[in-house]
Amino acid sequence: MAIKLGFNCLLGWLALVLSSSLYAHDIGVSKTELRESSDNSYLIQVQAGPTISNVFATPILPQGFDFVSLPSGSQIGGWKVFEFAGERPLQAEDTLVLPWNRDGIMLKVYWQDGSVADKLIRNERGVITLSMNELKASSGSILDAAKRYFFLGFEHILLGLDHLMFVLGLLWIVKGNLNLVKTITAFTVAHSITLGLATFGILVLPSRPVEACIALSIVFLAVEIIRAQRGQEGLSYRKPWLVAFAFGLLHGLGFAGALTEIGLPDSEVPLALLFFNLGVEAGQLSFVLVMLILGYNIRTVGIRVSTALAGLPIYFLGGIASYWLFTRLTLIGTVG
Known part of the structure; x- marks a missing residue:
């Protein structure tokens, strides 16, 4: 009797371990594909056997799309497949939500125009969200x-x-309107060059060293201004357009990182490059205009600031940039 009781306990323990292992096996990262076909038809399929098929619940589709087969999906070989279609194609503004009991998915998207996008997407607050603007x-x-x-x-x-x-x-x-125009133009031309080269994949550099050099460019200007206040005008004062052009090349690589990380469709790269650059210029000129108006009003009102206080903004500028520089340098070579 004792042996039989012990044997039953052992079977119960094994069943518990096996069920726990099966549940633990369900939590992970699943290989998933999204494929676009003609007539605005799509299928999203996830690699899954019949035993864990119930983990993959019905996706939540963007507005204007409906399932063309069972919303609960179909089991085809080793894949759980959902098919849907709409009156229009999926666009950058759309999101597809997967309420799946997984840590995440390794997604591969095949667009009809031949573009392909790869992305690891993690589960956040119980759902996996596919933002189309990040998937070309x-x-x-x-x-x-x-x-x-x-x-x-x-x-x-x-x-x-x-x-x-x-x-x-x-x-x-910069002193004088002509010098200001030359300097801003040089900065614009420089960052437009590297923005274009990086976007087309001709010039590709790691982002962390680039970001560190951008911080260094601000430190350099702060040091130049402080030296000038002590009567030692450097290259930035003699040829500000040259300094603006040199560092503008680095800033262009920083702009490119923001553009390329959203996942550009191959067919939209030239258009994206043009209008992203125009947006950067519009924002830059808006900032310059606001600063010039502010400076003019301060001079008009006749606010007088002591020499000691006048230098504080530059020390603040240099201090913040120095902190960024050392922080970004420590991140070079790290993972993530």
């Missing part, structure tokens, strides 16, 4: 694409504090 989805019309990339560029420059601080340093140094 088309913007729709030319006008939609123009607006999308223009505002992306405009937003990037205005939220890119390091880029704005560099421009502010240039404004502090």
Whole structure:
């Protein structure tokens, strides 16, 4: 009797271990594909056997799309397959939500125009969200694409504090309207060159060293301004356009990182490059205009600031940039 009881306990323990192992096996990263066909038809399939098929619940489709087969999906070989279609193609503004009990998916997207996108997407708050704007989805019309990339560029420059601080340093140094035009033009031409080269894959550099050098460019300007206040004007004061051009090449690589990381459709690369750059320029010129108006009003009101206080903004500028520089240097070579 004792032997039989012990044997039953052992069987129960094995069943518990096996069921726990099976459940643990369900948590992981699944190979998933999204394929676009003609007539705005799509299928999303995930590699899964029949034993764990129930883990992959019905996807939540973007507005305007419906399932053309069972919403719960079909088991075809070793794949769980969902088929859906819409009156229009999937576009960058769409999202596809997968309420799947997985840590994430390794997704591969095959668009009808031949573009392919790969992305590891993790589960966040119980769902896996596929944002089409990160997966080389088309913007729709030319006008939609123009607006999308223009505002992306405009937003990037205005939220890119390091880029704005560099421009502010240039404004502090440059004297005279002609010099200002030459300097801003040189900066624009330089970052447009490297933005284009990086976007087309001709010039590709790791992002972390580039970001560190961008911080270094601000430190350089701060040091030049402080030296000039002590009567030692350097290259930035003699030829500000040359300094703007040299460092503008680095800033262009930083802009390119923001553009390429969204997953550009192959057919939209030239359009994206043009309007993203126009957005960057619009944001940059807006910032310059605001700073010039602010400086003019301060001079008009006649606010007087002591020499000691006048240098504080530059020390603040250099201090923040130095912190960025050392922080970014420590990240070079690390994973993530």
